[in-house]
Amino acid sequence: MLVLTRRKGESIILGxxxxxxxxxxxxxxxxxxxxxxxxxxxxxxxxxxAIQRENKAAAExxxxxxxxxxxxxxxETQH
Amino acid sequence: MMKIRTKKFGAIExxxxxxxxxxxxxxxxxxxxxxxxxxxxTCVKWLQSMDDPGIVFPVVNPFDVxxxxxxxxxxxxxxxxxxxxxxxxxxxxxxxxxxNVDEIRTNLRAPIxxxxxxxxxxxxxxxxxxxxIKCYFVPQTTxxxxxxxxxxxxx
Numbered sequence: 001m002l003v004l005t006r007r008k009g010e011s012i013i014l015g016x017x018x019x020x021x022x023x024x025x026x027x028x029x030x031x032x033x034x035x036x037x038x039x040x041x042x043x044x045x046x047x048x049x050a051i052q053r054e055n056k057a058a059a060e061x062x063x064x065x066x067x068x069x070x071x072x073x074x075x076e077t078q079h
Numbered sequence: 080m081m082k083i084r085t086k087k088f089g090a091i092e093x094x095x096x097x098x099x100x101x102x103x104x105x106x107x108x109x110x111x112x113x114x115x116x117x118x119x120x121t122c123v124k125w126l127q128s129m130d131d132p133g134i135v136f137p138v139v140n141p142f143d144v145x146x147x148x149x150x151x152x153x154x155x156x157x158x159x160x161x162x163x164x165x166x167x168x169x170x171x172x173x174x175x176x177x178x179n180v181d182e183i184r185t186n187l188r189a190p191i192x193x194x195x196x197x198x199x200x201x202x203x204x205x206x207x208x209x210x211x212i213k214c215y216f217v218p219q220t221t222x223x224x225x226x227x228x229x230x231x232x233x234x
Contacts, residue, residue, distance in 0.1 A: 038155045041103060043204055050212045051189045051204065052107035054173060055136070058186075059108075061176040062087065062125065062135045 086133045088117060093129065098198055102159050105173075105202050106189070108134065114200070116171075123174065126191065138171035139185055144214060152192055156203045160194040167196040172214075183216045 006012065011021040017037050024031035034042050080092045093115045101112040113129040122143055128134035141148045150170065152162075162168055170192060174185040188210040193200040 038159055039102070041204070047188070047204065047208075047212075048106060051186065051202075054175065054184075054186045054189075054212055055105055055107045055202075057175045058136050058173045059134055061174075062137050063133075064087075 083115070083127075083129050084132045085117075085127050085135065087125070087135050088127065091115075091117065091127075096198070098129070099126075099193060099200050100198055102199055102201050105136070105191075106204075123176070124171065126171065126173075137174040137176050138191065139174050141170055141172040141185065141187055141190060144172070144185055144216065145187065148187060150190065150205060150210075151207075152203060153206065156192065156201060160192060160199050160201060161197050162194050164196070167194050169193040169195055173202070175213075180217050181215070181219070184213045185216070186212050187214045188212045 004012065006022050008022055008025055011019050013019055018040065019033075019035040021033040021035070022030060023033045036042055080094055082090055082092055084090055097115050099114045099116060101114065104111050108128075111128045111130045111134060114126050115129055116138075117125040117127050117135075119125065123137045123139055126136040126138050152168070157168075160168075170190045172185040172187055172190045175183065177183050188207075189202050189204045189212070191200055192203045
C-alpha cells in the first residue's frame, strides 16, 4: 500500500484520468472529491461490501438451499 | 434463438432481444455481463447469467414491494445505459429468498436498471442513503413495533 501525505486542496492522480482531491478537514473527518470517468464506479466501501454480500446471498438463495414457498419448482430440492 | 445451459432451468432458448448486457458486472460477480431474465410466472423473476450456468439472481419489481419507491437515476448512469426515453427503463431489485419469510428481502438501494430499448443494464448504487439495502418483505417485529402496540393500548 502506498501511503502519502497531502494537505487540504492537494490531489493525487490515479492512472491517467482519476483525481482524488482533499477538500476539507474536520477533526477525524475528511471531505474528498473524486473526479473519474463515468464508466468508473466510486463507492463508499461499507456500502459496496453490503451490496456485494446481498448479491451473494441472493445468488445462493436462488440455488434452492433456501427457497420460499411461492417459488417451488419441479426438480428443486431443499437441503 | 440461442440455446444456453443453466443449472436451475436446464437448457433454455434465448432470443437476441431477450439478452441483457451489463455495462458493468454486478458487484461481487466480475466478468459476468451477459444475462437473460427468466419468467416462471411468479412475481419473482430470475436474472440468469449466460456466461455461468450456475449463477442466477432472484429479482422482483420493487414497486410491488414498495408502492412509493422513488428513484432518481443519476444522469451519468442513464447516459451509460443510453437511455433516451424514461419509458424504456425497467427496474429490478436483487432479492434474497428464504424458507423463513422473515428473511426474505430485496435491495432497494442498488436496483438493476435496464434499458429495454437496447438491452443494456447496470446495478446502480443510488445516492439516497435512506433506501434500505435490506428491505424485508415482512415488517420486522422489533422493539419499536412493540412500543407502538403498547402506546396503542394507552390511547
